[in-house]
Amino acid sequence: MSELLSGKLVAESIKEETVRAVEELKKRGVEPKLKIIRVGENPSDLSYERGALKRMAGCDIKTEVLELDQGISQDDFIAELELVNKDDSVHGILIFRPLPKHIDENVVKYVVAPEKDVDCFSPINVAKVMEGDRSGFAPCTPSAVMEILGHYNIDLNGANTVVLGRSMVVGKPVSMLLLKENATVTICHSKTKDLSKVAAAADILIVGIGRAKMVNSQYVKEGAIVLDVGINVDENGKLCGDVDFEDCKNKAGMITPVPGGVGSVTTSVLAKHVIKACKLQIG
The missing domain is CATH 3.40.50.720 (NAD(P)-binding Rossmann-like Domain)
Incomplete structure (x- = not known):
């Protein structure tokens, strides 16, 4: 039988690295924070959210969930997103996709702050991935x-x-x-x-x-x-x-x-990206 590439071992390795980074940031008086934006209660979103919350807690990263009604208008969704963009206490934003059909992702992706966009929704981060620019955030x-x-x-x-x-x-x-x-x-x-x-x-x-x-x-x-x-x-x-x-x-x-x-590695990468975003924002 072939060698098993265990994601759990990789996830634990990333977690150890992330925990050390959080400790260093907190010594500087900075508390890394992720904001999850979810529209409705899609079961796959809820499943990923549970995993993300567990991983962030294990890494001592503060996490808040902004749960919005399934019927929220596009204008109201963008208004909520812009408030999160402007919140200096938030270093990473994760928007669950796909969004409801009445919300145009091709509009929203230009609104999310690229420096907080930890899962590569913004076209700026997409372009950085294409260019090999490591200052961006790949999915x-x-x-x-x-x-x-x-x-x-x-x-x-x-x-x-x-x-x-x-x-x-x-x-x-x-x-x-x-x-x-x-x-x-x-x-x-x-x-x-x-x-x-x-x-x-x-x-x-x-x-x-x-x-x-x-x-x-x-x-x-x-x-x-x-x-x-x-x-x-x-x-x-x-x-x-x-x-x-x-x-x-x-x-x-x-x-x-x-x-x-x-x-099993994905939420650990998310935590790592939140730390990267935090460091870039505080210089």
Whole structure:
């Protein structure tokens, strides 16, 4: 069986680093703070919120949740967001998406303060990710992928890396982060010809396509490193990834599980980003 890339070990390592940073900030009289903005009560939002609150508490980062009614108008939502932008006690802002259809994300993304935008909603942070500017904030999930690769000392220099998925949530930003580390990146999507053949040529395969257990052993080269970003519920009601773990585990050299893989690192990255934002704001 392949080596298991445990996200929990990576998360604990980031937590230790973050706790030390919080202690140093508090010695300077600064209390890092995250503001979560949630519209309505989407179950997936609530689940992530619980995990985020637990992780922030474990890192001694103050967290507040601004819960807004599902029917809030776009103008009222923007007014609430602008108040948070101006609140000097808040260093990081996390807006749960997708927002209700009557609120235009293409308008809102230009309103959120980029220096507080810890999950890459603002076009300014998106541009920084594309340019390789480390002063910005990449989305937390792609950043979690990079944290795992770094923790396990996986050499990206020149590595043939294939990314399945081209979304702005995972595929595109993780590709830019990999390029920054000198990986050779191929981005695949639903229109890619001979998808399994392209994937099976990869030294490192990163999967974020949103289809439960779609990637089987035919997509994996012998000894490849496989990182599964997907979170789905299978026919038995259990969490599973986009990779068929049981089918791939004996062929891959290293592989992340679901749960316990990339997802378990994401809230730790969020905490790390809050600290980074805090430091940038206080100089």
